[in-house]
Amino acid sequence: MSKDNQVLEELTSKEYEHGWTTNIETDSAPKGLNEDIIRFISAKKNEPEWLLEWRLKAYRQWTKMVEPKWPNVTYPPINYQDLIYYSAPKQKVQPKNLEDVDPELIKTFEKLGISLTEQKRLTGVAVDAVIDSVSVATTYKSTLAELGIIFCSFSEAVKEHPDLVKKYMGSVVPVNDNYFAALNSAVFTDGSFCYIPKGVRCPMELSTYFRINAANTGQFERTLIVADEGSYVSYLEGCTAPMRDENQLHAAVVEIYAMKDAQVKYSTVQNWYPGDKDGKGGIYNFVTKRGLCFGDGSKISWTQVETGSSITWKYPSCILKGDNSMGEFYSVAVTNNYQQADTGTKMIHIGKNTKSRIVSKGISAGHSQNSYRGQVKIMKRAENARNFSQCDSLLMGDKCGAHTFPYIDVENKTARIEHEATTSKIGEDQIFYCLQRGIDEESAVALIVNGYAKEVLNQLPMEFAVEAQKLLALTLEGSVG
Amino acid sequence: MDVTVNERNISSEVGQLIEKTLAVEQSFPDLRKEAYLTFQRLGLPANKAEEYKDTPIARTLQKNFNFQSASVKGKIDPTQFFIPLVEANVIVFINGFFSKEHSTIISPESEISILPLKEAVKGNNPLVLKHLGKYADFKSDALTAWNTAAWTDGVFLHIKKNQTVEKPVVIYYIQDGSDQEGLSINRNLIVSETNSKCTIIEKSDSVGKQNHFSNTVTEGVVNENAELNFYFIQNDSGNRYQYNLTQFYQSNYSRVNTFTFTLNGKLIRNNLQLSLDGEGIESHMFGLYLLDNDTLADNHTVVDHKKANSFSNELYKGIMDGSSKGVFNGKIYVRPNAQKTNAFQANRNILLTDKATVNTKPQLEIWADDVKCSHGCTTGQLDEEAMFYLQTRGISKETARAMVLYAFAGEILDNVAHAELKTYLDQLVSERLHKNF
Structure with missing residues (x-):
């Protein structure tokens, strides 16, 4: 047992790898939040009048809302007036191509291993990188443009495709949806926008990389994906942040709008700074993600690997409005030390013959608390709806907790709903089996955890799957209780 | 309103x-x-x-x-x-x-x-x-x-x-x-x-x-x-x-x-x-709700495992007819000291009409690692294949329906240990199922 503990200690105490800051001059707003700050942000970004109005409306709604208290997480109250709501890497001129981008920034992304310099063509990923809320570079833009795909930063989209933005922004996540969505709508600084035209199958993975760099900033980005009839896109999102003692807030909004027969696959590897081993610092990750299967036969699939953040509060959801539409949610959430995660999904079945599938794998170690919270709702007219949910929890050590809160509401008799959940630790017999075959304890745990999470990891695109596996190994190997 | x-x-x-x-x-x-x-x-x-x-x-x-x-x-x-x-x-x-x-x-x-x-x-x-x-x-x-x-x-x-x-x-x-x-x-x-x-x-x-x-x-x-x-x-x-x-x-x-x-x-x-609050405890909870008209039945159960080596098992089944509503919320708590706990929970529902609804929330809250806990929950309608099978053997639709439902309820009745009570309940349930279906 003592050896186990030693191995556990060694591995779980591994420091956060991405904990460096980049010395880039930033251009920030003063601390605090009021209508002037929102006007400041809007002016900084040269936004049209309607967007400013939209922001102000959201802000006014936000001031009337109260912070939700129902998630199974505890944290000291956030002082929203003590945050910087706008922080941008300072640039003299708009970069036209990669050579113009600040070399420090390029270095940042090289450290992150992102192929901003289109040399690594093999990876074939188009990246939109967002640092401290501002999009700094988008790659492969011209290749995509040939197909009519729009993939750019949100601010660019506001300038160049105002009609599309105006039409779809807030259509899936309304401004007053929840506290953090309203906050985001008021102060969002950038993000990604993506439009796939009718019948186009996006030839490469689209990717956004988020990084919070400056101290005391909150990152509020907004992603909007619109998939027109019969189109397909696979979208990746990754996040990191430097190590800081104080907590930072990340409140993003992701909206996906899928029309008839469109398919969107959204994958996230979230590795925000989780705080140190005593639970100091770390990112508060309060994110609203929602997809609307608007057209018949559309499909939205969420895959997430959550390893970072000191607190995660996130429920990627699907509204299955179109007939025969389909929603999927695959999640691996790992918590260690003092991390807390309250994550899950909502599947709202409205259309006929709608299907949804939920696979959630929670792993908790150290003093962490890991909760699955999900809802499956079958509305009255959702004939022949089908849902399968599975949420498993794995506990490592006797100081952590795993919790499951599934809500299942059925209003139609033709629905078929199945829900299963289990909680257990890594079986001694499984470890024993591996040891017997000469696999050391540490590798055995890695093997078992990877096998446990395989169902979800398999859903990730190749590049991400590799990163996700490494992350899993980093946080957890050897944690036999 | x-x-x-x-x-x-x-x-x-x-x-x-x-x-x-x-x-x-x-x-x-x-x-x-x-x-x-x-x-x-x-x-x-x-x-x-x-x-x-x-x-x-x-x-x-x-x-x-x-x-x-x-x-x-x-x-x-x-x-x-x-x-x-x-x-x-x-x-x-x-x-x-x-x-x-x-x-x-x-x-x-x-x-x-x-x-x-x-x-x-x-x-x-x-x-x-x-x-x-x-x-x-x-x-x-x-x-x-x-x-x-x-x-x-x-x-x-x-x-x-x-x-x-x-x-x-x-x-x-x-x-x-x-x-x-x-x-x-x-x-x-x-x-x-x-x-x-x-x-x-x-x-x-x-x-x-x-x-x-x-x-x-x-x-x-x-x-x-x-x-x-x-x-x-x-x-x-x-x-x-x-x-x-x-x-x-x-x-x-x-x-x-x-x-x-x-x-x-x-x-x-x-x-x-x-x-x-002890070791070696065994608890079983069974529930059966057969609802019709506008009945609302809400079962909230809590099992709180406070010490090690205990076992709990829960099975609730429901059939909702008319515009009735069934609610189930089962909580299992396993406290930090309650190692080697085995806790199981299942909730199964059948909806017979379009107006009937069911809301279930099986909930696990676990703070101990060496445990085996699970819950399962299903909602559906009558098993079509079972109905078809019975009908192909000349059993009328109504009887087939009652049989399938009775079998569904039977899983609970089977666990009643008291013989006379079991006979009585069995009669109550089958009368109820025949009366309505």
Whole structure:
């Protein structure tokens, strides 16, 4: 047992790898939040009048809302007036191509291993990188443009495709949806926008990389994906942040709008700074993600690997409005030390013959608390709806907790709903089996955890799957209780 | 929608009712006072309160009750509701009042002592003084606080050490709603001593057209190696509203088996809470709800594993017909010390009509790592293939349907250990299924 503990200690105490800051001059707003700050942000970004109005409306709604208290997480109250709501890497001129981008920034992304310099063509990923809320570079833009795909930063989209933005922004996540969505709508600084035209199958993975760099900033980005009839896109999102003692807030909004027969696959590897081993610092990750299967036969699939953040509060959801539409949610959430995660999904079945599938794998170690919270709702007219949910929890050590809160509401008799959940630790017999075959304890745990999470990891695109596996190994190997 | 011109404050009305009772009842003044203050602090659960999310109890009471008339002793013959058991101890409450003339006690005092709670309080029974109000948690539930502050009658069961009580104890709660609206608040206390064994059956029935609300709390302590089998049969007319809390505190190696059968009624809220504060405990909870018309049955169960090496198993099944609504919330807590816990929970539902709904929320909260816990939950309609199979063999659709449903319910009935009771329940369920389908 003592050896186990030693191995556990060694591995779980591994420091956060991405904990460096980049010395880039930033251009920030003063601390605090009021209508002037929102006007400041809007002016900084040269936004049209309607967007400013939209922001102000959201802000006014936000001031009337109260912070939700129902998630199974505890944290000291956030002082929203003590945050910087706008922080941008300072640039003299708009970069036209990669050579113009600040070399420090390029270095940042090289450290992150992102192929901003289109040399690594093999990876074939188009990246939109967002640092401290501002999009700094988008790659492969011209290749995509040939197909009519729009993939750019949100601010660019506001300038160049105002009609599309105006039409779809807030259509899936309304401004007053929840506290953090309203906050985001008021102060969002950038993000990604993506439009796939009718019948186009996006030839490469689209990717956004988020990084919070400056101290005391909150990152509020907004992603909007619109998939027109019969189109397909696979979208990746990754996040990191430097190590800081104080907590930072990340409140993003992701909206996906899928029309008839469109398919969107959204994958996230979230590795925000989780705080140190005593639970100091770390990112508060309060994110609203929602997809609307608007057209018949559309499909939205969420895959997430959550390893970072000191607190995660996130429920990627699907509204299955179109007939025969389909929603999927695959999640691996790992918590260690003092991390807390309250994550899950909502599947709202409205259309006929709608299907949804939920696979959630929670792993908790150290003093962490890991909760699955999900809802499956079958509305009255959702004939022949089908849902399968599975949420498993794995506990490592006797100081952590795993919790499951599934809500299942059925209003139609033709629905078929199945829900299963289990909680257990890594079986001694499984470890024993591996040891017997000469696999050391540490590798055995890695093997078992990877096998446990395989169902979800398999859903990730190749590049991400590799990163996700490494992350899993980093946080957890050897944690036999 | 629920805002009327003359908005009544139902919580303060109930508060006044409690005050009236407090003025009359002499027993446990401190406990009652504290519970009353708690009730005032909590108020009846608001419409969106998480624990009463699907059961709008305050609104229902407000809509259907005026709480003006004082409860009266009914004059119906309760024997029509009796379970045809050969021999049993019978306790009868009519409109919440203990009815001595209809109650019979046949078990010897050496096995079990059965006393109306009021009498036990009057005689300063040390066990009652020690245990009453200790297990049913009224700090967080307004309805339990209401009961604790304002109970008027009840029964005290003391199962003696090393005794097996041969004859079951049957408690009937009968409501006579033929003349006026009714309200009854009953409180029971069960103390099972070491190595004892007993079967307790509670049954609620009602007649009459008037609405009645009952708030019944049964709390008990099950000592080391004792076994308690607890059945609750709810087969009321369509205007009975009820809140029930059954809470048992279990010590080492004790065994508790509970069965809840809900067949009829208007609004039924059952809170069942087991606190497993010991090792080697075994608890089984079974539930069957067959609902039709506009019945709402809400089962909230909590199993709290506080120490290591215990086992709990829960199976609730429901068939919803008409525009009925079934609600299930099962919580399993495994505390940090409760290593080697095995806890299982399953909830299965069949919806028969488009208007029926079901809301289920199986919930696991686990703070110990060396455990095996699982829950499963399904909702669907009749098994088409099973129906087809039976029909191809010349069985009419109606009969096939009844057979499939009966088989579905059978999984619960199979676990009833008491033979005569099983026959009775079996009859009740099959009659019910044939009658409606």
